[in-house]
Amino acid sequence: MNSSVEVAGQQRSKAGGTLYIVATPIGNLDDLSPRAARVLASVDVVAAEDTRHSGRLLQHLGIQKRLIALHDHNEKDRAESLIALLEGGQDVALISDAGTPLISDPGFVLVRIARERGCRVTPVPGPCALVAALSAAGLPTDRFLFSGFLPAKRAGRRAALEGLGRESATLVFYESPHRILDAVADMEAVLGETRELVLGRELTKTFETFYAGTIAEVREALEADPHGSRGEFVVMVRGFESTGREDDSSQLDVDRLLQLLLPELPVKKVAKVAAELAGRPKNEMYQRALELKDR
Known part of the structure; x- marks a missing residue:
């Protein structure tokens, strides 16, 4: 690449490269942003979760780049070589198979080390499931x-x-x-x-x-x-919604409810009824009912 580049409107020297975290489509290829396409076309190296999968994306974009595999099984070993490229002035784009890297995808180790070493890390936002x-x-x-x-x-x-x-x-x-x-x-x-x-x-x-x-x-x-x-x-x-009956002071009432129900119903039925009345998870009521029954 040239001694200086302009990517996403930012001019900088090639004293060190930039690690771009590039979001790619989760299904529809039209969701790739123009900025993401420009970055992928401009970098020296693309680090990809699956080089075959990402190779097809780059081919669709008409881009030819050096691809390096970076996945869960090799990230710790591969991160150092990618950091060396960054420190040598090369730009690297990190992509996953789909969506935003690091979101239940590889990349944490690389980004962590890059920041610790003072490398520039720039997100290129886009699709995220x-x-x-x-x-x-x-x-x-x-x-x-x-x-x-x-x-x-x-x-x-x-x-x-x-x-x-x-x-x-x-x-x-x-x-x-x-x-x-x-x-x-x-x-x-x-x-x-x-x-x-x-x-x-x-x-x-x-x-x-x-x-x-x-x-x-x-x-x-x-x-x-x-x-x-x-x-x-x-x-x-949907998150848990309090009924106003779940504070600590109500524990005695819940226990009393379970104690009243246990002689009349099977434990599983007791747990279901108590969970509905107390607004508690059924498994929690089941475990508590077993404890009371064992006593």
């Missing part, structure tokens, strides 16, 4: 908590959901097609069947679909849809 999904979900967005992918195994997934059960912010997760039904079933068991849920599937693609309703309703819709377990999902759950 969680933001796109939230914008169309109709759920509160003044506060939301993005938790990436839930654990793959049921026990870990349910434990994670238990920890988030009383979070008032809208909860956002990514989920894979082969786990989506199990994940929604666990949400129904832990958070309750009446909690509001919105799923965004295949966003910006030909078969983009939103499922919305209670967790139970969405589960039923997924099971009835022959395409319900295909594609990538953004999962959005």
Whole structure:
């Protein structure tokens, strides 16, 4: 490249290169910004999660660049060589397979080291699945908590959901097609069947679909849809809403309720009834009912 370059309207010397964090389309190629295309055309190297996948994007743009693979399995080893390129004055663009790098994608190690070494790091914003999904979900967005992918195994997934059960912010997760039904079933068991849920599937693609309703309703819709377990999902759950009966002073009342119900009903039924009345997660009520019964 020339001894000085102008990218995105900023003139600088080539004393050191810039690491550009470039958002790429999550489905529709028309969503790539003109700035992102200019940056990809101007840099010396493109670090990509999957060089074959990203190679097709660059080919679509008519861009030929040196591609270096940077993914979860090699990032720690590859980061140092990319930092050396930056320190040598070369510009590097970091892209993932889709969307904004580092958002449940590789890049954290590279960006962290680049900042520690004093390299310039510049975001080139664009598509991001969680933001796109939230914008169309109709759920509160003044506060939301993005938790990436839930654990793959049921026990870990349910434990994670238990920890988030009383979070008032809208909860956002990514989920894979082969786990989506199990994940929604666990949400129904832990958070309750009446909690509001919105799923965004295949966003910006030909078969983009939103499922919305209670967790139970969405589960039923997924099971009835022959395409319900295909594609990538953004999962959005309405946050916990206090009924005013959940403060610490109400613990004795909840215990009393459980004690009254236990002689009359099975533990699972007791937990369901208590959860509805107290506004608590069903699994929490189930565990507490077991403790009281053991006494």
